[in-house]
Amino acid sequence: LLVGYLVSHLIRSPTRGLVDAAKALGAGQEVHFSRSLMREANLVGNALIGASQDVRIYLLEISHRSKNLLAVILSLARQTLRNAETLQQFEQRFGDRLQSLAYSHDALIERNWAGVMLTDLIRVQLRSFVEDGDSRVEMAGEPVLLSPPSAQHLGLAFHELATNSAKYGALSVLRGGVRISWTTMNDERGECFELTWAEHGGPKVGQPTRKGFGSVVLEQAVPRSIGGLADLQWKSDGLEWTLDEKLAMIRDA
16 A cells, blocks of 8 residues: 555656646746656656747747837838828828738748748739739849848838839830849958849839839838848839848848
8 A cells, every 4th residue: 555655646746747837838827847756757847848938939039020010010101101192092002011011921931930032022022013924024143041121121122113113114014024133242341242123115214303102112221221222223214223232131130
């Protein structure tokens, strides 16, 4: 009887500890487990403690991402409202920009938020304007993996460029086209990255009399966010936008 009692106690005590630890994990509370003489129970207890620490890290990461996302959305809302002439125009433009942001997030989630390939980002941002594989859109450049922040900002830039092109530029006519090219090079700054959006064959364009939200995004917001320089030119053959920055910035921003 004494032996049976001792064996029962040795099993029951760590089992209760595991049950309490599992309940604490399910409730989002701090997990505690006292080591026992049962090796298997210790392994499970340590796993539960590790899981609780992982959950806390995930929650902190979610909180960080949510704050960043809310800051981006708030900035989009303010800038869109500032440049909208009517409430209906604000709703349309703001909704389109939120959808663009969602497209970038979908692309990031597909890669477990480990970044997104530049070509994939361009495709998801242009799919509302042209069919995938449309010959009017040409991409040229080596594979480049963008960091999540860079993908969000560049995604908005591609959305603004595509929106303007589909309304007034090369993508508004069948004979027009866009060449999106990028290259890496080494100069006194180190390894650098240069991206160009160049339109051709579209209607004759001229520099607008006032800068709207799109110009602010392309000339100020995007380059400032990822530490680069941008140049927006309204050439006779079509709009041209160039982004120049350190390669590390778009990978690690």
